Structures are given as structure tokens and as C-alpha cells.
Amino acid sequence: MAKVAVITGAARGIGLATAKVFATEGWDIALLDRDEEELNKAAVSLPNALPVTVDISDETQVADAVRGIIARFGRIDALVNNAGVAAFTNVETTDFATWREVMATNLDGAFLCTQAALPALKETAGSIVNIGSISGLRASTLRLAYGTSKAAIIHMTKQLAAELGEFGIRANCVCPGPVKTKLAMAVHSPEIIEAYHDAMPLNRYGTEDEIAEVIHFLCSDKASFVTGQTIAADGGFEATGVGLPALREDAGN
Numbered sequence: 388m389a390k391v392a393v394i395t396g397a398a399r400g401i402g403l404a405t406a407k408v409f410a411t412e413g414w415d416i417a418l419l420d421r422d423e424e425e426l427n428k429a430a431v432s433l434p435n436a437l438p439v440t441v442d443i444s445d446e447t448q449v450a451d452a453v454r455g456i457i458a459r460f461g462r463i464d465a466l467v468n469n470a471g472v473a474a475f476t477n478v479e480t481t482d483f484a485t486w487r488e489v490m491a492t493n494l495d496g497a498f499l500c501t502q503a504a505l506p507a508l509k510e511t512a513g514s515i516v517n518i519g520s521i522s523g524l525r526a527s528t529l530r531l532a533y534g535t536s537k538a539a540i541i542h543m544t545k546q547l548a549a550e551l552g553e554f555g556i557r558a559n560c561v562c563p564g565p566v567k568t569k570l571a572m573a574v575h576s577p578e579i580i581e582a583y584h585d586a587m588p589l590n591r592y593g594t595e596d597e598i599a600e601v602i603h604f605l606c607s608d609k610a611s612f613v614t615g616q617t618i619a620a621d622g623g624f625e626a627t628g629v630g631l632p633a634l635r636e637d638a639g640n
Contacts, residue, residue: 564621
């Protein structure tokens with residue numbers, strides 16, 4: 388019987404790229420997203436994929452979604468909590484409705500999906516991968532709600548690893564740095580792109596496929612002794628701190 392991966396935020400971007408990697412490796416896939424039209428388009432391109440339209444911040448919808456997945460596939464071997472929203476505001480301009488919207492999807496959604504999938508994950512000694520962000524590891528301007536939600540996801544991952552290890556369940560977190568998505572390329576000015584390149588030792592944005600490969604690895608048997616870890620897939624961005632551009636200028640690079 389094929390293993391089954393449940394991926395939230397799977398209609399596009401990193402979620403869809405991750406689904407494609409799992410499908411290539413022979414997994415069955417449950418694709419969760421609230422954008423029904425894009426979700427159905429994504430599912431058509433994948434073998435044995437189940438599209439599930441759901442708002443992961445709604446406890447009842449999540450419970451119904453997981454029941455449907457079990458009815459279709461009979462098991463869950465991996466849960467990828469990828470769905471997320473961002474709000475680029477500072478402390479003065481973040482209203483409470485925006486704060487709650489970000490937390491409801493990024494944090495509450497991951498909690499609800501994990502809790503609902505837990506009985507099935509116990510049966511398979513499965514794996515959980517939460518998608519954090521470089522913004523959860525290092526502070527930046529205009530990331531108050533988003534960065535805080537992702538920092539919470541990082542710690543929740545450690546809590547899950549500590550509590551669920553006795554069931555053979557592993558929990559890890561992947562923190563992408565700047566990724567070359569359609570959205571990022573549309574909103575990042577040439578100056579922003581250049582600044583990011585200067586701040587990363589690899590001097591480039593990552594790709595959705597590169598992040599997806601890290602996620603699949605953590606869900607695979609190749610990572611069978613890895614749990615409670617946060618992996619920054621960020622071209623070295625988090626490791627370098629803030630002095631790299633100036634150091635390069637002094638070095639004549």
C-alpha cells in the first residue's frame with residue numbers, strides 16, 4: 388500500500404511543488420487548500436491526488452477533511468503544515484483583525500490539522516513537517532504578525548517532537564528563506580532582490596522545488612532519526628547575520 392501525505396496550502400507554490408515530489412516518489416497525496424478552483428487544477432496534474440477544499444482555521448472543517456482522507460486512503464503517513472498567509476505591517480499598522488487572520492491560518496491551522504491527523508499518524512509512526520520561515524528565526528521590519536506566527540510554529544514543532552516521539556512520530560520544521568515564487572518576483576523590486584542576494588552566501592533566491600526536496604527528505608525513512616529540528620533552507624541567509632554586504636564591500640567583492 389502506498390504511503391499517504393497530507394499537504395496544506397497545496398494549490399500553488401511550495402505546497403504544490405512538495406506534492407509533485409511526493410507523487411514522483413510514489414506517495415498518494417491529499418491536497419488541502421481553501422482556493423477550490425486552483426486546488427482542482429493542481430489535483431488534475433497529479434496521479435491519485437485527492438483535492439480537499441477546506442479552511443484550516445475552522446476546527447469542524449479540518450475534522451471533516453481528515454475523515455474524508457482516511458475514508459479515501461485508509462492512512463496518513465506524513466502531514467505537511469504548509470498553508471500560510473502574510474501581512475507586511477509593523478506594530479503600529481497591524482490591526483487586531485489582521486493579527487488574528489495571520490495567527491488563525493499560520494498557527495491555529497497547523498495545530499488543528501496536527502491534532503486531527505494524530506490518531507492516523509500514531510498508527511503509521513508518521514512524520515510531521517511544519518513550514519516556518521526565516522522570519523521566524525530572525526526579526527525584520529514589516530513582519531510583526533507573520534514573523535511571530537512562524538516563531539511560534541518553530542517552537543510548536545519542538546513541543547510535538549517531545550510529546551510524540553514515544554509513538555514513533557517525528558516532527559521537524561523547514562524555514563524557507565527568499566524563494567523565487569511568482570508572487571515574490573511580482574512584489575520585490577530590483578533593489579530588494581539585490582539586497583537579498585547580497586545577504587545570502589549563495590547569492591540567489593531559492594526555488595520551490597528546492598524547499599520541496601527538503602520537506603520530502605524529512606518525511607522519508609532517510610530522516611528516520613531526525614526529529615525536533617529546524618532546518619533553514621535559505622541559501623545561508625540566517626547564518627550570516629547583518630554584516631555580510633559591508634564585509635564583501637571591504638573585501639572588494
